[in-house]
Amino acid sequence: MNTKILLAASLIAVFTIGLSAQSSVAFAQYMGNVGSEGQTGSYTLEEALEIQTRRVASADANPAAGSGTPYISADGVVGAAVIAGAVFGGIAGAFFLKGRSGKYAAMGRG
Template sequence: MMNKITMIGFVVLCMIALPSAVFAYSDATADKSLERVLAAQKAVEIAKQNKGAGSGTPYFALEGVAGASAISAAVFGGIGAIFFLKGRNGRYVAQGRG
């Protein structure tokens, strides 16, 4: 029994440690981080040139903050509404309570 638990623990440890090691020792993330820094610098320059336009962050676009919040609220709100409505008239509702 102890040998089985040890083996399961080893497998779980490997599953947790392997992705971390891949990201830690890969050079692909270093290239992307340089690209991100250059893109951020370019965005700052564009924002400085167009002071009346704001920072350029698309808050109300679907990929912006408000768009992502609206999409997630619609999805989770719809799921919650379905559970609420199904729970009100299900098979296990107590008799005589509405």
Template sequence: MNTKILFAASLIAVFTIGMYAENAVAFAQYMGNVGSEGQTGSYTLEEALEIQARRIAAAEANPSSGSGTPYLDASGVVGAAVIAGAVFGGIAGAFFLRGRSGKYAAMGRG
């Protein structure tokens, strides 16, 4: 393929993505109180401090509840790592076993 055409297509793609990416900016969540009719109010510092104080009190009252992150669960951190390791390890093992024999294997190794 002609490198000039490839370069021009790449530049067009970069500028096009840049032009449309400006419209897809993600803004932070509005921290307001929503009324019964959809109106939003103000989220004051006093309200935030009261909510945080309640969260701390609830955590101190139930020390066995932990952080809420299920580390040893299958949907947690360690469980997901073990499952992913088993899947990708199995695939890698299959490739290693198949690579030891066949048309392109080195002579004298299998």
């Protein structure tokens, strides 16, 4: 197939999908439920400060609980990094092993 036609069709597809895709609107965080006319709900600043004060007091009272972020478990930071490293390392290892043999491997190298 002609390369220019393929490139043009690809660009048209990308721009068409981009134009027809529904735009998502990001709103800033607000307190409480916002009504259709912009009024805020009953969650006031004083209530927010009280909840945060209770959270800090609970964290101080239970120092062994930590921050709540699991770092070493499989669904935590280190676990996810180890799992991702194993998956992508396995794929890279397979490519390296397959690259040593084949039609385009350097002569005299395996």
